[in-house]
Amino acid sequence: MTFNPDRAGGCILLVFCCAYGVLALDIPTTTTQMGSAFTARTMPFALAVAGIGLSLLLILMPGRTPAKSRMPVYWLQGAAFIVLMSAYGLTIRPFGFLLATITFLTIGFWLLGERKVITLITVPAIIAMLFWFLLSELLGVYIAPGPAIWSTHV
Amino acid sequence: MLDGILLGLDTAFSAQAIVFLVGGCLAGTLIGMLPGLGPMTAIALMIPIASTLEPATGIIMMAAVYYGAIFGGSTSSILINAPGVASTVASSFDGYPLSQQGHAGKALAIAAGASFCGGIIGAILLMLGAPVLAQASLLFQSSDYFALMVLGLVSVAAFAGNGGLIKALLMTTIGLMLSTVGTSQAQGVERFTLGSIDLIDGISFLLLVMATFALAEALLAVLRTPASGLQIVEQSKRKSLGSMRITKQEVRDISPTVARSSVLGFIIGLLPGAGATVASFLAYASEQRMAPRKQSPAFGEGAPRGLAAPEAANNAAATGSFVPLLTLGIPGSGTTAILLGALIAYGIQPGPMLFINEPAVFWAVIVSMWLGNVVLLVLNLPLIPYIARILMVPGRLLLPLIMFFSIIGVYLVSFNTFDIQLMVLFAVAAVGLRLLNFPMAPMILGFILGGLMEENLGRALLIYDNNWSFLWTRPLTFGILLLAAVALFVPLLRTLVNRKKGSDQ
Structure with missing residues (x-):
């Protein structure tokens, strides 16, 4: 077997x-x-x-003979993203939406080979701020933008 | 019916509905164009937005995303030979050769025209057939619904398995198992919560769909591509689209094909489990057989009929798959299963009563299909050269963004970080199972139908005084279960015989 x-x-x-x-x-x-x-x-x-x-x-059951896949699988890259996504979940509350999202996207872009510093900084920052503005100002969904320690709520 | 159409027009022609219809078509085309991301992912990604809208508008938008994604999938099949979804694979047989010959614009116009006709013919048939079926299904009782759900699950497993029926059935069972997590609705008893307060309400449908489709899809792309090679389209494939004009002779040639394929696609779309993929392949094969001998060799080398047939059929089938969803509350495919989940999330129970209780939703969806197809033809087609630029966005930027939108989409519904961790866990499990060639659509269908199935079975037993005999004494229930048995055992026997042959060789 x-x-x-x-x-x-x-x-x-x-x-x-x-x-x-x-x-x-x-x-x-x-x-x-x-x-x-x-x-x-x-x-x-x-x-x-x-x-x-x-x-x-x-x-x-008699199994099918598996065709040898020649496509390599980049396990380390995948594992890094799993950790990154999990870390995003852990940091979104204490760090706030903007900081956590910018960090997530910057590291994500970098892990996938983006090396231009300007892209690594500006694209995540623009996307995070635009998305936050869209949520809070247009859709009326409030999501804390900054770290929890900045919050004035008790 | 006229009242219904007017009601549908009234709802679908509101400014908000039109904005979201156009937006849905564009978003669906954009997402569907990305290789690997199909209608299921596209709809899943749009659910967080839809949940903020009124039910009719939300469903109109998601239906628009559905056909937009099928259209987008055809575009990537034609332009780069990378079908976004299985239902557009047949479109690449002749669409890509046409594109290679410098007629990409013409191929896109034929695809859009055939899709438009397929969608319109499908919507007319849906409009005529759905109310009749909805009236007839008022005779259905809980036991018949239970039997129908069994039939739906078995049929989808039989088709979605792609030769792996047992794997598909197993995934359906896993989906049903996941649906039992949380507090049971009938008995109010906690099940499989592992003592966690976060699981008392069960697993969110959105979370599971996002994790197993959008997130898993992005993770699979990360696993399969080296960091340096993450470019969706290579520079060498960037070509001009050429003219989008179709000659009168070509229109005359493809018209009968489009009509035949639309009707065939709609009928196949009605069958649970068959869906747009089977419809597109069958339409292609039947047109190839029917083509005059001198035209036949052109199939596979850029024949306009070879492109029009699957395009008309897959759009008509997508429309046809709404019939069992709207009239019986039974989704015929993974995509309509997600739409069913969205309807339930709105507190709307699809089925015969939808036609009576929520006529605005029922008719708005039907009318929106006409409008959606018009939007795709009039707005999306001219915009294709611009929309196609998304294929030039480097994957290294696109993939983290897909992950971000998936995660934040789920988080914004519950504001619970536990959901993000659970989502990552499901995504990892989904990636593992997909690498082992296990299908995900049957699992989603099982998850969505699980609660309804248990509810209907429990109610039927209550009606029949705890006696299981209704399964064989009530003719309608028995008949549907018999159909389910045939749908299960015929492919199962074929699978067993094929495997036996395979092992002997």
């Missing part, structure tokens, strides 16, 4: 479905549901069984 992409995905989803099934056991059933044919657990149980069955079918 060769380990092809279908089986790899099947294994990952099997773990997910098993975990889902185990967690479904924790769903409380209220006293009013006791004699009922359909409780809060019914659908999750059925889905867990279906998911486990389909994952096993995918793993046990």
